[in-house]
Amino acid sequence: MGKVSLLIDTSKCTGCRGCQVACKEWNDLAATDTTNWGSYENPPDLSASTWTRIAFHEVEGDSGVKWLFLKQGCMQCTQAVCVEVCPTQALQHHDMGFISLDQERCNGCGYCAEFCPFQIPRLEANAFTGQGKITKCTLCQDRVTNDMSPACAKTCPANAIYFGDRQEMLATAKQRVDELKAGGHSNASVYGETELGGLGRMYVLLERPAQYGLPENPSPALAGFWQKGIQPFGYAAVGLTLLGLGFNWLAQRRNSALSVKAQEEA
Amino acid sequence: MQSRYVRRFSASERLAHWLHFLAFTVLLGTGGFLYMPALQPFTVGAAGEAARLAHRVAAVVFIVTPLLYLMGDSRGFLGSLRESFSWGADDLRWLRLAWRYYTQGANAEGVPPQGKYNAGQKLNALTQIIAFILFTITGLIMWFGHGAVAPAVFRWSVIIHDLSVTAVLALFLVHLYQVSIHPFTRESIMAMFEGVVTREYAEEHHGKWYEEVKASGEVG
Numbered sequence: 001m002g003k004v005s006l007l008i009d010t011s012k013c014t015g016c017r018g019c020q021v022a023c024k025e026w027n028d029l030a031a032t033d034t035t036n037w038g039s040y041e042n043p044p045d046l047s048a049s050t051w052t053r054i055a056f057h058e059v060e061g062d063s064g065v066k067w068l069f070l071k072q073g074c075m076q077c078t079q080a081v082c083v084e085v086c087p088t089q090a091l092q093h094h095d096m097g098f099i100s101l102d103q104e105r106c107n108g109c110g111y112c113a114e115f116c117p118f119q120i121p122r123l124e125a126n127a128f129t130g131q132g133k134i135t136k137c138t139l140c141q142d143r144v145t146n147d148m149s150p151a152c153a154k155t156c157p158a159n160a161i162y163f164g165d166r167q168e169m170l171a172t173a174k175q176r177v178d179e180l181k182a183g184g185h186s187n188a189s190v191y192g193e194t195e196l197g198g199l200g201r202m203y204v205l206l207e208r209p210a211q212y213g214l215p216e217n218p219s220p221a222l223a224g225f226w227q228k229g230i231q232p233f234g235y236a237a238v239g240l241t242l243l244g245l246g247f248n249w250l251a252q253r254r255n256s257a258l259s260v261k262a263q264e265e266a
Numbered sequence: 267m268q269s270r271y272v273r274r275f276s277a278s279e280r281l282a283h284w285l286h287f288l289a290f291t292v293l294l295g296t297g298g299f300l301y302m303p304a305l306q307p308f309t310v311g312a313a314g315e316a317a318r319l320a321h322r323v324a325a326v327v328f329i330v331t332p333l334l335y336l337m338g339d340s341r342g343f344l345g346s347l348r349e350s351f352s353w354g355a356d357d358l359r360w361l362r363l364a365w366r367y368y369t370q371g372a373n374a375e376g377v378p379p380q381g382k383y384n385a386g387q388k389l390n391a392l393t394q395i396i397a398f399i400l401f402t403i404t405g406l407i408m409w410f411g412h413g414a415v416a417p418a419v420f421r422w423s424v425i426i427h428d429l430s431v432t433a434v435l436a437l438f439l440v441h442l443y444q445v446s447i448h449p450f451t452r453e454s455i456m457a458m459f460e461g462v463v464t465r466e467y468a469e470e471h472h473g474k475w476y477e478e479v480k481a482s483g484e485v486g
Contacts (some may be wrong), residue, residue, distance in 0.1 A: 025387045084372040087300050090309045107314025110412050127410065130318050204284070222421050230425070234301055241436040245443045251369040252450065 003097030004144060005076070005166040006153060007173050009204040010212070011180055011188070012160035013069040015040075015054050019152035023052045026140060026151035048071060048124040051137040052152055059211055070212040071152070071161070073137035074099060074120045075192065076200025081223040082112035082121060090134070097166060098139040107134040117196070117218040118195065123137045139200065169202060176204045198222060271462035272479055274382075278338025280458055285331045292324035292437070297431065322409065328401055347415075349383055350391040356474075357385035371450050371471045379473030390437050397430045404430075 024031065029049040033041040041056035052073040058065050067163050078099040083091045083099060090105035092114055108131055110123040125132025140150035144163075148154070153163040162169055173190045180188035192202035195218050209216050275283070299305045308317055325354040336343045337362065356378040364386055366374045378476045383391065404423035411420055445455040451471070468476040 086465070087306060088314055089306075090310075097337075105310045107309055107311060107318060109318065111312070111424065114412070114417050114424075119417065122410065125412070128322075130409070131315055189321065221418075222425070225425060226428075228434070230428045231301055234435070237432045237436050238439065241439050247438065248365075248368050249447065251365075252448070255370050256449070 003166040004139075004200065005097065005169040005192075006139065006201045007162040007169040007204070008071050008201070009160045009162070009176060010052070010069055010071075010073045011171075011176070011185070011204060011206050013054070013071065014158045014160075015056060015067060016157060017054050018155050018157055018170075019071060020050065020053050022151040022155035023137070026143070027051065030102065046120065046122055047219065048122050051135060055213060057212055059207065064192065068207060068212055070214070072120070073201060074139070074179070075150075075196070076117050076139060077117075077195075077220075078197030078199070079220045080196070081115045081117060081220045084154070084223045084227070085115045086113070094141065094145075096144060098141065098240040099136075099143070099200075100141050100233070101136060101138050103133045103135075106133050110134065112136075115222065115233060117215060117221065145156040165200075173202055173204050180204070180206065221261050270465055271460075272465055272468040272476065273461060274457040274468075275461050276339045276342050277461065278335060279342050280332050280461060281338065282335035285327060285334070289324045289328035289331060292320060293328060294431070294435065294438075296321040296324070299477050300428075301431075325405055325409075328398075332398070346383070346391070349381060350388045350395070352389070353385075355390065355425055356380070360385040361389075368448065368450070378473070380471065381478075382472055384472070384473040393433060394438055397434045400426055400430045418478065462470075 023029070030049065032047065032049060033043075035074040037044055039056055039058075041054060043050050043053060046053060052071060055070045055072050057068040057070065059068055080091070080093065080099050083093055087109060088105045088107055090098050090102050090107075094100045106125060107247075108125050110125065110130075111131075112134055113119070113121040113123050121134050121136040123132050123134050139151075140148070143150055149163040150161075154182070158246045162172060170190070170193060173193075177188045177190055187205075187207045189205050189209070189215060190202060191205050191209050192199035203212075203214075205214075206214060299309045299314075299317060308314065332343075340394055345457075359376075359378050362378060363374070363377050366378050367384075404427040407419060407423040408427065411423070444451045445458075446452055453467055454463055454471070465476075468479070
C-alpha cells in the first residue's frame with residue numbers, strides 16, 4: 001500500500017467530539033475528569049490519555065463570534081523532527097506514511113515532545129526519576145496496517161474525517177477548497193500538502209492556519225543537530241585531540257632518545 | 267632530616283577529585299550512548315530508563331562535589347580558585363611554549379617557572395568551571411523544565427549540554443594522558459593518591475610554588 005493520509009474537513013466538523021471518544025475506546029485510554037474552565041472544549045489539552053481532541057477556537061467575525069474546530073493529533077510529518085531526535089528509534093517512519101511508535105523501545109527522554117513543531121507527543125514522567133513513556137496518535141497503526149480506517153475516521157458522524165490514499169485525499173481536499181471558495185470562503189485552504197515535506201494529516205481550513213493555532217510555515221527547528229552537527233563535531237574534536245597526543249608522545253620520545261645519546265657521547 | 271616529599275593536595279581535595287571522576291565517568295558513559303550509534307542499544311527501553319536514572323544520580327554527585335570540597339577544605343578550594351583566575355606574563359609565555367614543555371621537559375630553554383598550577387592546568391580549570399555551570403543549568407532545565415520552559419529553551423539546553431561534553435571530554439583525554447602516560451608528568455598522579463609530589467618534581471615543574479612552600483617553612 002502507498003502513502004495514506006487523514007483528511008479533516010474543518011468546514012464539516014460539528015465539534016461533537018465523537019472522535020475523541022472513539023480514540024479512547026480503541027486505544028483503551030482512560031476518561032479524564034473535566035471541569036467547566038470557561039470554554040466548551042474539553043479536555044483542555046492533549047495528554048497521555050487524550051491523543052486527539054477538538055480545539056475550539058473562538059474567532060470574532062462580522063456576524064459575531066464563531067467557532068473554528070480543529071481536530072488535534074499527530075501530523076505524521078515526512079520531515080519528522082521527532083524521528084530524528086529519538087535516540088531509541090521508538091519513533092519511526094512507516095512505509096504507509098505515518099510515524100509509528102513502539103513504546104517498548106521508548107526510554108522516556110521526551111526529546112520528541114520538546115522538538116515537535118506542533119507540540120503533539122506527550123510525556124507524563126516521574127519528575128525525579130524521569131521514568132515514563134511517550135504517547136501520541138499513531139494513526140491507529142494497529143488498524144491501518146490491517147486495512148481498517150483509524151477509529152476517529154470510522155466514527156465521525158459528520159463525515160468530516162476522511163482516510164485513504166494520500167493522493168486521493170489531496171485531490172478531495174483541493175476540490176473541497178474550490179467549492180468553499182466558490183461559496184464565499186475566500187480564505188479556505190489545504191493545510192499539509194507541502195508542510196514539512198507533506199503531512200499524513202491534512203486539513204481543509206476555512207480560515208488562515210494561524211486562526212486555528214497552526215504554524216503557517218512549520219520548520220524542522222534544529223532537526224538533525226545530532227547527526228549533522230554535534231556528532232561530527234564531537235568525533236572531530238576527540239579525534240584531533242588523540243592525534244595531537246599521539247604526536248606529542250612521539251616527539252617527546254624522540255627528544256628523550258636524542259638527549260640520552262648526547263649524554264652518552266659527552 | 268629533609269622530607270623527600272612536598273604536600274600538594276589535602277584529603278578533602280583528593281576525595282572531591284575522585285568523587286568528581288566517578289560522577290563524570292558515569293555521566294559520560296550514560297550520556298555517551300546518545301553520541302555513538304554503536305552503543306544505542308543501551309538507550310532502548312528498560313536499559314535506557316536505567317541509564318537515564320544513573321545519569322541523574324551521578325548528576326547529583328557531580329553538582330554536590332564542589333560543595334563538599336568547599337566545606338572540607340575551604341582554604342584549598344578558594345586558593346585553587348584564586349590561582350586559576352590569576353594570570354601573568356609567565357602564564358602566557360608558558361602557553362606559547364607548552365609544546366616545548368611537553369616534548370623537551372620543564373627545563374627546556376625559555377619555559378618559565380610556574381606556580382602551583384601551570385597555565386595549562388589553569389586553562390583546564392577555567393574550562394571545567396564554565397562547563398560545570400553550563401552542565402548544571404542546562405541539566406536542571408532538562409530534568410525539571412519539561413513542560414515548564416519554552417521548547418526553544420529546552421532545545422538549546424540539549425545542544426549546549428552536548429557541546430560542553432565535547433570540550434570537557436577532549437580535556438579529560440589530555441589530562442588522562444598527562445597523568446598516566448606522559449613520562450615527564452605522569453609521576454604527578456601521586457599527588458592525587460598520596461597527596462604529595464617529590465621535592466624534585468615540585469622544583470622542576472612548579473618552581474614558583476616550590477619556592478613559596480619552602481619560604482613558608484612547610485618543608486625543611
